Amino acid sequence: MGRIMKTEKVMHKRLLDHLRTAVMLLDDELRVCYLNPAAEIMLSTSASRIIGQVLPDYFRDDGNAHGALKQCIEDGNPFTRREAKLEVAPGVQVTVDYSITPLQEPGYPMALLVEMQGLDRMLKISREEALVHAHQATRALVRGVAHEIKNPLGGIRGAAQLLERALPSADLAEYTRVIIDEADRLRSVADRMLGPRKPPAFADVNVHECLEHVRQLLLAEYPQGVRILRDYDVSLPDIPADRDQLIQVLLNLMRNAIQALLESGTEDAQVLLRTRVLRQFTIGSTRHRLVLRVDIEDNGPGIPEELRETLFYPMVSGRANGSGLGLSIAQSIISQHQGLIECDSEPGRTLFSLLLPMELPEANSATSDSA
CATH class of the missing domain: 1.20.5 (Single alpha-helices involved in coiled-coils or other helix-helix interfaces)
Known part of the structure; x- marks a missing residue:
């Protein structure tokens, strides 16, 4: 019987270890007794570092989270929080739903089972x-x-x-x-x-060659005042794209960044160009095996909050002499490539991310927006 129970405990632990939901076990003093690999990844820590320690104050946006955990131990009532913010490192937050369930085993003090489901990627896909x-x-x-x-x-x-x-x-x-x-x-x-009158003419394109071409054009156009830095993943292969249309998009995004920096008089103004590959990444409702991400990041004043939700709409511009069509056309071009342009902005940092599938889109999808 003892051997069977030991085997069952091992199986139960293996099941918890293979869950994609983050699971922790806390004792009645809120010390961490167990956390599975999913919890280690979510909290950016390791079991050896945190087990035996009092649970850190991750839930800083939840007022008195530790008080709520203590109250759960005292009254035995489970509770759930939706879209809570966990600060797993200074300046690094993740969004989760978490549930607290009290566990009472005969002969043992109360313990708390903490289940956390990460929401950031689902919210991003939405x-x-x-x-x-x-x-x-x-x-x-x-x-x-x-x-x-x-x-x-x-x-x-x-x-x-x-x-x-x-x-x-x-x-x-x-x-x-x-x-x-x-x-x-x-x-x-x-x-x-x-917008574009013809569908993309897909061919193998070196995205770094396109970036360097646009970079040289803008350095000639704006020889002073802004530094253009590079952080390329040089291992990236060629991607299927329309080179001329891709250059048009990059030129629009990079010129917008430089003009925003110059008009705001930002000190040490700089634009960073970054390329990375994303694996098993979802764009809209379609999951792609490999996706290219091109980041264009500047340290300017940021985009006004009232414009962020409508930034890609036609006739919307944050500049007095802007037409409001550049970003809309750029989004339309990338949409024909089955990709997407995202924007994340705050004072001191504006990031435009260009997401492009690294496999050739189907012809009917590529031409659907050109009719």
């Missing part, structure tokens, strides 16, 4: 899906509006040309010329709102 759907809906609306704008412009321009020919005085042509020029300008804006 935000990405919302961003993709919002972009698709916005693009459909903008395309409809742009077409409706372009339709009467041809008639207005033609009528102005006919009127110009019939005017009795050449001096009056100044007014018809204003009509023609403004009609041309509106047509140009409508064309930009429509």
Whole structure:
């Protein structure tokens, strides 16, 4: 019987060790008695370091978390917290749902079972899906509006040309010329709102060559005031992409960063270019085996909070002389590559992350947004 019970305990521990849910066991003094590998990863610690120690104050946003744990030991009532913030290291937080369950074994003091489910990746996927759907809906609306704008412009321009020919005085042509020029300008804006007219021409592209090309262009355009740093993963293979469209996106994002730094007068202004590969990564609702991430990070003033949620919408700009179309077009181009552009901004740091699948998208998906 004793051997069977020992075997069962070993099996139970092995089951806990293989759970993807983070599990901890605390004694009645809130000392850590056990944590499984998932908890070690979540809390960025090791069992040998924390077992036997009083549970650190991870739940700093929860007011009196230790008091709630002590109360659970006293009254034996379990409780759950949703979307709690755990500070696992200085400045490093993870979002979790956690449940506390009191355990009472005859002859032993009360213990607490702590179960934690990480939410950061799920929340990120949810935000990405919302961003993709919002972009698709916005693009459909903008395309409809742009077409409706372009339709009467041809008639207005033609009528102005006919009127110009019939005017009795050449001096009056100044007014018809204003009509023609403004009609041309509106047509140009409508064309930009429509975005790329052709689907990507996929070919093997070296992303570092594209980054260096854009970097040299911007160093020539802005020779002073901003440093452009590089942190490349040189082991990255070529990726399937449209080189010209990819350069257009990178040029837009990097130029925006430099202009924001120069306009704000940031001291020691710098832009960091970083490349990494992500494995088994989900973009929107699609899971990809390998994804390229290109980060464009600057140390400028950050994006105003009221603009962050609508940053990729057409006609939204944080600059006085901005058209508000650059980021929308960039997102549209990357969407045709089955990728996504994300933004994370706070004062002193703005990060645009370009996510691109490293395997060739299917043709019908790549062309779906170009109709």
